[in-house]
Amino acid sequence: VFGIFIVCLFIIVQVKFDLPFYICRSVYAEQINEILVNLSYSYIAAYLFYLMTTRLPVVMRRKKLMPVIQRRIEEIGRQEIYYVLLEFSRGCKDPKCSPDYKHIDNTAKLLASKTWTDEMPTVYRQFGVRITYVKCVRQNCVNIKERVAEILKRYKDEMTEEQITSLEG
Numbered sequence: 274v275f276g277i278f279i280v281c282l283f284i285i286v287q288v289k290f291d292l293p294f295y296i297c298r299s300v301y302a303e304q305i306n307e308i309l310v311n312l313s314y315s316y317i318a319a320y321l322f323y324l325m326t327t328r329l330p331v332v333m334r335r336k337k338l339m340p341v342i343q344r345r346i347e348e349i350g351r352q353e354i355y356y357v358l359l360e361f362s363r364g365c366k367d368p369k370c371s372p373d374y375k376h377i378d379n380t381a382k383l384l385a386s387k388t389w390t391d392e393m394p395t396v397y398r399q400f401g402v403r404i405t406y407v408k409c410v411r412q413n414c415v416n417i418k419e420r421v422a423e424i425l426k427r428y429k430d431e432m433t434e435e436q437i438t439s440l441e442g
Contacts, residue, residue, distance in 0.1 A: 278320050281313035335431045342428050345420075346440065353417045357410055361387050363395055 288306045358372035361383045372383070389407040396404055421440045429437065 274320065274323075277316065281316045284309050284313045285317075331430075338428060338431045342424070342432055342436065345424050345428075346436065349417055349420050349424075349440075353413050353420070357413045358383055360393055360395060360409060361406070 288310050355372055358380065362372045365383070365386055387406050389410070390405055392403050392405055393409060396402055396409070425432075425437065425440060
């Protein structure tokens, strides 16, 4: 589309400035050149109309929603993954057992530090609910999948390929 736009500009410059290179050389050269110029003007006007009515609103919407999308993605890590890692890090004596959801380095060690079928003592003490680590992870996994599906459904047209891939992963 942009290539045709350039061709149209070339036609207008060639014909209107009467440069030595003519688009058409024949008995009807003036009439043919005038038709080409008018078609070029029409195409350029249509292209500008397309940019203003179709592309510009998409770009503006993407720019406006990008911080919102990024914040929603970070909330998944902060509100879902962090709390799972926090529960697994409780009672860990190693200083590397921090519940850092942004770095995967110690996550495997942290998840392997507990027996998944054991009950979570902190949850029982605070809320009186008996739940195993595996059930907690499963419930958080369901919550994460729901939130990811909601974000993808609502914002997929405005998201970058990297964001979509990250969420699906």
